Amino acid sequence: MNRRTFIKASLVTGAAFTIPGIGNPFINSFYAAEKVDLAVAVGPLPESITRSAVDALGGMKKFISRGDVVVVKPNIGWDRRAEYAATTNPEVVATVVRLCYEAGAKRVKVFDRPCTDPRRSYKQSGIADAAEEAGAVVSFLDERKFRDVKLSGIALKSWPLYTEIFEADKIINIPIAKDHGLSTLTLGMKNWMGVMGGWRGRIHQRIDESLVDLSLAIRPTLIILDAVRILTANGPQGGDLSDVKKLDTVIVGTDQVAVDAYGATLFGLSGKDLGFVVEGAKAGLGQMDLTKLNIERIKIS
Amino acid sequence: MIRKTRIAVQGIFLLIFLWLFLQTESKGLDTLGWPVKIFLDADPLIFLSTALSGRQWPETFWLALLVMAATIFLGRVFCGWICPLGTLHNLVSAVTRQRSKRPSVNLYRWKYYLLIFLLVASLFSLQITGVFDPISLLIRSFSLAVYPAFSYATRATFGMFYEADIPVLTQGTEFIYALLKKLVLPFQQPLYHQGFFVGVLFILVLGLNLVEKRFWCKYLCPLGALLGLCSRYALLKRTVSEGCNECGECASVCQGCARPDEKEKFRIGECFVCMDCDDVCPQNAVRFGFGFKKSAAGLDLGRRRVIGSVLAGIFAAPLFKITPIAKVGASNPKQIRPPGALEERLFLQRCVKCGECMKVCLTGGLQPALFEAGLEGIWSPVLVPRIGYCEYNCTLCGQVCPTGAIKKLSLKEKRDIKIGLAMIDKSRCLPYAHGVPCIVCEEVCPTSKKAIWYEDVKVVNREGNALILKQPHIDLDLCIGCGICEAKCPVIGRPAVTVTSVGESRSKDHQLLLPQTSNIRVKKSFFRRLFDVFLTSSSNDNP
Numbered sequence: 001m002n003r004r005t006f007i008k009a010s011l012v013t014g015a016a017f018t019i020p021g022i023g024n025p026f027i028n029s030f031y032a033a034e035k036v037d038l039a040v041a042v043g044p045l046p047e048s049i050t051r052s053a054v055d056a057l058g059g060m061k062k063f064i065s066r067g068d069v070v071v072v073k074p075n076i077g078w079d080r081r082a083e084y085a086a087t088t089n090p091e092v093v094a095t096v097v098r099l100c101y102e103a104g105a106k107r108v109k110v111f112d113r114p115c116t117d118p119r120r121s122y123k124q125s126g127i128a129d130a131a132e133e134a135g136a137v138v139s140f141l142d143e144r145k146f147r148d149v150k151l152s153g154i155a156l157k158s159w160p161l162y163t164e165i166f167e168a169d170k171i172i173n174i175p176i177a178k179d180h181g182l183s184t185l186t187l188g189m190k191n192w193m194g195v196m197g198g199w200r201g202r203i204h205q206r207i208d209e210s211l212v213d214l215s216l217a218i219r220p221t222l223i224i225l226d227a228v229r230i231l232t233a234n235g236p237q238g239g240d241l242s243d244v245k246k247l248d249t250v251i252v253g254t255d256q257v258a259v260d261a262y263g264a265t266l267f268g269l270s271g272k273d274l275g276f277v278v279e280g281a282k283a284g285l286g287q288m289d290l291t292k293l294n295i296e297r298i299k300i301s
Numbered sequence: 302m303i304r305k306t307r308i309a310v311q312g313i314f315l316l317i318f319l320w321l322f323l324q325t326e327s328k329g330l331d332t333l334g335w336p337v338k339i340f341l342d343a344d345p346l347i348f349l350s351t352a353l354s355g356r357q358w359p360e361t362f363w364l365a366l367l368v369m370a371a372t373i374f375l376g377r378v379f380c381g382w383i384c385p386l387g388t389l390h391n392l393v394s395a396v397t398r399q400r401s402k403r404p405s406v407n408l409y410r411w412k413y414y415l416l417i418f419l420l421v422a423s424l425f426s427l428q429i430t431g432v433f434d435p436i437s438l439l440i441r442s443f444s445l446a447v448y449p450a451f452s453y454a455t456r457a458t459f460g461m462f463y464e465a466d467i468p469v470l471t472q473g474t475e476f477i478y479a480l481l482k483k484l485v486l487p488f489q490q491p492l493y494h495q496g497f498f499v500g501v502l503f504i505l506v507l508g509l510n511l512v513e514k515r516f517w518c519k520y521l522c523p524l525g526a527l528l529g530l531c532s533r534y535a536l537l538k539r540t541v542s543e544g545c546n547e548c549g550e551c552a553s554v555c556q557g558c559a560r561p562d563e564k565e566k567f568r569i570g571e572c573f574v575c576m577d578c579d580d581v582c583p584q585n586a587v588r589f590g591f592g593f594k595k596s597a598a599g600l601d602l603g604r605r606r607v608i609g610s611v612l613a614g615i616f617a618a619p620l621f622k623i624t625p626i627a628k629v630g631a632s633n634p635k636q637i638r639p640p641g642a643l644e645e646r647l648f649l650q651r652c653v654k655c656g657e658c659m660k661v662c663l664t665g666g667l668q669p670a671l672f673e674a675g676l677e678g679i680w681s682p683v684l685v686p687r688i689g690y691c692e693y694n695c696t697l698c699g700q701v702c703p704t705g706a707i708k709k710l711s712l713k714e715k716r717d718i719k720i721g722l723a724m725i726d727k728s729r730c731l732p733y734a735h736g737v738p739c740i741v742c743e744e745v746c747p748t749s750k751k752a753i754w755y756e757d758v759k760v761v762n763r764e765g766n767a768l769i770l771k772q773p774h775i776d777l778d779l780c781i782g783c784g785i786c787e788a789k790c791p792v793i794g795r796p797a798v799t800v801t802s803v804g805e806s807r808s809k810d811h812q813l814l815l816p817q818t819s820n821i822r823v824k825k826s827f828f829r830r831l832f833d834v835f836l837t838s839s840s841n842d843n844p
Contacts, residue, residue, distance in 0.1 A: 079694050115745055117663040117692050123329025144463055181743045201741035201791045239749030
């Protein structure tokens with residue numbers, strides 16, 4: 001990537017920096033000299049690839065301010081153990097929680113609304129224990145805390161969403177990359193289904209538009225896509241180790257569309273194959289053209 | 302002194318009971334980690350009656366025998382010192398004002414007739430003992446009514462403060478609420494069909510204490526009757542010395558129907574060994590001590606009445622069983638039994654309707670039957686997927702079943718057991734009938750080659766535009782009938798995919814497909830399922 005394309009790319013993705021509270025403007029301008037849009041780290045240790053990918057984007061301090069209440073939203077959708085790649089890697093979750101605290105966060109909350117029994121999903125995925133050990137407040141969703149939120153989107157006019165998401169100072173989305181029957185893949189944008197109340201299965205009728213509507217309403221500070229293991233078939237729930245592929249990869253970015261577009265490449269697809277990525281780009285949510293992004297690849301042995 | 306000790310012991314056992322009741326709930330692990338069914342295991346009536354009706358010898362029989370042995374040596378200490386229902390009766394009696402001393406009604410024989418009736422019926426394979434057994438009754442009432450009502454009331458109260466959002470006060474109530482949630486509240490609000498019915502019955506049983514304290518224990522409890530028979534020759538005896546001036550104080554405190562004031566006519570089988578008569582005696586003439594001398598009055602039930610009870614038991618069995626539900630194909634299609642449930646006939650012979658499985662069910666889908674399974678199957682567990690599906694990786698119902706009516710399964714065995722089959726109603730399914738994408742059922746299908754698959758079908762909508770829809774199909778061989786598809790189907794009311802009991806592994810008659818010889822894996826699992834169900838259910842049930 002030469003300087004010209006880089007400048008162009010940073011103009012396009014500069015939208016990400018308009019999110020309020022992204023950090024010290026001095027640090028921002030300091031890093032702007034070599035701004036990275038996506039960091040892709042590969043290596044055998046989930047913790048070290050997560051750390052170096054976040055560092056490549058400028059470090060957690062750039063995103064989390066002292067005293068922030070941070071929601072870290074993994075995918076705890078199913079009652080499956082981590083090796084089945086149906087839920088976010090617990091080590092990645094724990095590392096992100098630690099990074100937040102290291103950056104000065106006051107409190108880090110971890111929750112999701114699983115499709116299967118929450119108790120089993122939290123426990124068996126290993127996420128509850130790992131996150132708690134890292135100091136996070138892990139809680140089951142409290143049905144009283146859903147409030148109808150006006151979305152005024154294409155598909156969703158309003159929907160009950162979990163208020164803690166909106167009460168937090170910062171949100172970090174940590175999805176896992178998986179196969180999905182209806183939406184082809186489930187990546188970052190689809191992970192917002194975990195803060196939806198009500199009969200959320202109904203959004204399947206217009207899944208792509210719905211996901212964009214949600215992603216426009218919930219703006220994460222950071223998206224950390226877990227691809228330590230990916231689920232290539234029988235998703236999103238899996239259950240067969242032969243469908244799991246170990247990629248030892250973590251992708252970090254601030255652009256929801258860009259992260260998902262990159263996620264598609266892990267499955268030999270491109271952003272164009274994913275309806276929600278296409279719709280997201282159309283709605284101005286982010287950049288789906290990977291060639292216009294400054295992607296830093298890191299390999300750690 | 303003895304009285305205080307006894308009350309303390311009763312309190313401890315009640316707390317143990319309540320603690321174990323609270324622990325009959327998943328924490329997300331594969332097992333519960335507590336012997337939650339130990340009170341049922343130790344219940345000699347459950348043991349004896351399922352031994353008769355199910356022709357089985359449970360693994361934990363020694364606990365029940367221990368209680369019987371203790372009764373033979375010490376008398377009905379179980380009733381006076383241990384039984385949690387008895388303790389609740391004491392509590393209710395204590396808080397209500399007792400009416401003036403009344404001569405106790407001589408109805409104490411009722412419970413013996415009930416016992417004879419239940420045991421004879423059990424012998425003829427009719428299992429309804431659990432309806433009357435105090436431990437079963439207590440757990441069922443707590444699971445289906447008391448605890449759900451408690452949870453509802455607590456949530457509603459704290460919810461009110463939460464909604465009002467009063468500064469400081471709401472913070473305080475939220476703190477207490479969080480604490481309660483951690484300690485005593487269920488994970489989610491339990492909701493049961495018949496919660497009201499079971500609750501009212503329980504209130505009536507407790508309310509009988511207003512008529513007379515421990516009315517249930519004295520006159521109705523069949524376990525009390527069984528222990529009464531065991532205690533006839535108890536070595537712990539009550540003796541009254543010459544100092545007795547027949548003041549009658551002991552009669553006024555007697556919790557049972559033992560006639561402590563009539564020395565020679567003392568009914569040892571009706572004595573709960575509470576020893577209140579010893580405490581209260583102004584002459585200090587009453588003493589409990591070990592001895593061999595027979596000192597008690599015999600139990601005269603009356604030959605005619607005993608024969609009547611036996612005959613009632615004999616006739617009850619066929620009367621309960623002459624229902625067309627037992628006919629192949631005539632059973633209620635929605636009668637989906639939990640995974641590991643024995644074949645229906647054997648299942649009914651063992652299920653004591655204690656409600657443990659319904660209490661522990663992760664999704665709350667296990668509901669008490671009313672008459673769907675015949676009168677015999679009242680309060681037996683039926684899965685209602687629309688209320689809650691069967692969680693793929695959960696084996697808890699089999700773990701808490703005290704009688705093996707639901708087999709204890711390994712996770713691997715459980716995943717292979719079909720409790721029914723799902724089928725799609727194309728006239729309601731969105732992609733079939735209405736040209737709208739959906740496929741939620743496929744997403745949630747838990748088997749690891751999904752039992753629900755879809756076909757990309759080109760359809761034309763009203764505007765004449767072609768669109769491609771994913772239309773779901775069910776692989777009857779892979780479907781285990783867990784019902785998550787029905788539970789999550791967005792077609793509310795009458796879902797477009799529903800599970801019925803056809804194809805359930807436990808029934809040879811309910812099979813649907815012939816084994817497919819072309820597929821070796823299928824053939825193997827089909828036979829394994831058959832063997833699982835029929836071989837292991839006819840022998841004693843230790844997996």
